[in-house]
Amino acid sequence: MxxxxxxxxxxxxxxxxxxxxxxxxxxxxxxxxxxxxxxxxxxxxxxxxxxxxxxxxxxxxxxxxxxxxxxxxxxxxxxxxxxxxxxxxxxxxxxxxxxxxxxxxxxxxxxxxxxxxxxxxxxxxxxxxxxxxxxxxxxxxxxxxxxxxxxxxxxxxxxxxxxxxxxxxxxxxxxxxxxxxxxxxxxxxxxxxxxxxxxxxxxHDAQEEAGTLDVPGLVLVVAGSVGVTYGLAKVGERGDAALGAAWTAGGAVLLGLFVLRSLRVERPLLDVRLFRNPAFSAASLVTFGFGASIFGGMILLPIYFQVVRHESTVATGLLLVPQGLGALASIWASGRITERFGPGRTSLAGGVIAVVTTVPFLFISADVPYPLLDTGLVARGLGIGLSGMPAMTAAFNALGRAEIADATPQLNVVQRFGASVGTAIFAVVLQHGLDGAGGMASRQADAFGTAFAWVLGATVVAAVPTVLLIATERRRSARGSDQ
Structure with missing residues (x-):
């Protein structure tokens, strides 16, 4: 947002x-x-x-x-x-x-x-x-x-x-x-x-003083992000590993230059100084991880239903509804839960649920019963929905009002970058598995299980920093009680 x-x-x-x-x-x-x-x-x-x-x-x-x-x-x-x-x-x-x-x-x-x-x-x-x-x-x-x-x-x-x-x-x-x-x-x-x-x-709204656009910063962050994402996608392709590594390294260097430049200029494109705030850094890592886990992971199941289970596209769409309904229910309730237990604890609970409910997908088979699969999707949706928004709330609570305008686009950028990286990596892992499956449904299902292992890794990356959100909340609460 x-x-x-x-x-x-x-x-x-x-x-x-x-x-x-x-x-x-x-x-x-x-x-x-x-x-x-x-x-x-x-x-x-x-x-x-x-x-x-x-x-x-x-x-x-x-x-x-x-x-x-x-x-x-x-x-x-x-x-x-x-x-x-x-x-x-x-x-x-x-x-x-x-x-x-x-x-x-x-x-x-x-x-x-x-x-x-x-x-x-x-x-x-x-x-x-x-x-x-x-x-x-x-x-x-x-x-x-x-x-x-x-x-x-x-x-x-x-x-x-x-x-x-x-x-x-x-x-x-x-x-x-x-x-x-x-x-x-x-x-x-x-x-x-x-x-x-x-x-x-x-x-109608009036034009305002916007200052000068940080064009060098924009070029660096765009080129760096594209380089890393393209490189990660190429690393897994046969014969392109060296080229992919070069693109990834080049992109990482450009992103590093962007950070160094942003620390030195008065009005950078993105205020990376916000990452000095532990709560904002933790929330950004949560956002990146769930960006990869949600959007990157969403490319796997549609292909599973069509390749392994031979479902029609309409049936595939309907079979994907449970995860969205789970996320919808948890986001609906997350506001009240956050008010009662705090955003850090709420985000941690959601992260733990998301990790636990992703594990069964590592063992997905060619004939797993749909009711069992749908139950897992609902539960995973509940965890995802319960973690993301409270993490952003925790970040905003730790920032001054003047910093919100810089913080919101940065969290959005982090989420989109996580989604792009996750999609590129998961697609490569899945393609490798399917190439070696020889058309056998059981081995094709194993390829999806391997890809979901990478999704689990992204989910863990998102869940772990929520512990830091709780710690920062406690310190802020302690300072408030001492005043």
């Missing part, structure tokens, strides 16, 4: 619904969230089509996965400049332009003739989508004001919650009754309406 929190004056009295939101605010929420929902759906709807794309475009999974990785990576790259563009050009204009660009890129994806074109257009789609979500959130939070912020922030999370539930199911229906092109073309009418509504219904 990326938003600039400002102390706006209380809005003029207006007729409100039972939720307490006046009509003007409801319109802003609906319009801004419409674009956000489409963007998040496109983060998950393609997962179910990877096997179809691999067959139709005559490409391996390690190549086709860039349809997902490129999109996620591109989104993460523009998030740092979203706030700067909103101040420089006005949030309403940026949202409308980004929505129009996303719509055109979706059309181009639907018309793509090969994998290279599709990946390129998906990158353009991701660049536009990476602006739509944070800028839409800026508009919503500004319209809400401080008094309604808590309830509005809960609504902002709905697209993220609904995407894992609706994305695979919608993708399956489109693949079953139309073709893979329609998982992109379906965005065109929705995006056109969203862009028109943004211009007609969102409040």
């Amino acid at each position: 990326t938003a600039e929190i400002r102390e706006d004056p209380p809005p003029a009295p207006a007729a409100a619904s039972s939720t307490g939101f006046p009509p003007e605010l409801r319109r802003v929420i609906i319009v801004a969230m419409l674009g956000g929902l489409v963007v998040m759906l496109d983060s998950t709807i393609v997962n179910i089509a990877l096997q179809t794309l691999s067959a139709d475009l005559h490409a391996s999974l390690t190549v086709v996965q860039w349809v997902v990785t490129g999109y996620m990576l591109a989104m993460g790259m523009v998030i740092p400049v979203s706030g700067w563009l909103a101040r420089r050009l006005g949030a309403r204009r940026v949202l409308a332009a980004a929505t129009a660009a996303f719509t055109l890129a979706s059309l181009a994806c639907g018309l793509a003739q090969n994998t290279e074109q599709l990946v390129a257009f998906r990158v353009l789609q991701g660049l536009a989508g990476g602006l739509m979500t944070p800028v839409g959130q800026i508009i919503i939070v500004r319209a809400a004001g401080p008094r309604r912020l808590a309830r509005v922030m809960a609504l902002i999370g709905i697209p993220t919650i609904m995407a894992p539930v609706a994305g695979p199911t919608l993708g399956g229906l489109l693949l079953e009754h139309a073709s893979w092109e329609w998982i992109f073309l379906v965005n065109v009418p929705i995006g056109a309406v969203a862009a028109w509504l943004a211009l007609r219904m969102l409040p």
Whole structure:
């Protein structure tokens, strides 16, 4: 969630619904969230089509996965400049332009003739989508004001919650009754309406002093992130290990230079000094790990259901619903649980649940009963939903109000980078296993178990730092009681 929190004056009295939101605010929420929902759906709807794309475009999974990785990576790259563009050009204009660009890129994806074109257009789609979500959130939070912020922030999370539930199911229906092109073309009418509504219904906002964009920092972080992600994907390909290692090392060097530069300039693209705060560093590691675990892990099960169990795309989409429902239920309850036990303890509990419930997937077989599999998915969704948002809450609690505007895009970037890295690594591990399976269902299932071992590693990476969140909360509480 990326938003600039400002102390706006209380809005003029207006007729409100039972939720307490006046009509003007409801319109802003609906319009801004419409674009956000489409963007998040496109983060998950393609997962179910990877096997179809691999067959139709005559490409391996390690190549086709860039349809997902490129999109996620591109989104993460523009998030740092979203706030700067909103101040420089006005949030309403940026949202409308980004929505129009996303719509055109979706059309181009639907018309793509090969994998290279599709990946390129998906990158353009991701660049536009990476602006739509944070800028839409800026508009919503500004319209809400401080008094309604808590309830509005809960609504902002709905697209993220609904995407894992609706994305695979919608993708399956489109693949079953139309073709893979329609998982992109379906965005065109929705995006056109969203862009028109943004211009007609969102409040006009004045341009602000944005300062000079940190272009060198942007180039370093983009090139470094692409280098690391591309390198990790190449490391596992036969004959490309040395090239992949070189790309990974080069990307790591560029990211290191970005950090060093950001520590020296007055107004860096991302304020890496925030990582000196232990709570923020821990929350960032939690966010990175769960970004890999959630989005990267989501490419595995759709392929499992289609390759090993020979399910249709519609059935595959429906079989993926339980994990989303589990996450939805836990996120719904996480606010109250966090208020009672604290964000650190809540995040730790969710992390432990996510780790424990990922372990059974290491032993996934070709004939595991679906009720047992669905139970595991619901339980894993509960853990994931219970850990992510409380971790971000703990980070914000440890920061000053002036640091929130820098912290929110950084956490979003970390999550997207984790998702990109996870997707690249898990796809390579899975492809290696499937290549050696010889078409035998039992050995194919073993390949998925191996890939889930890497998912488990990412989940552990996310769960361990939650202990530090508890420690920082205790120290802050002790300082407060001494005053």
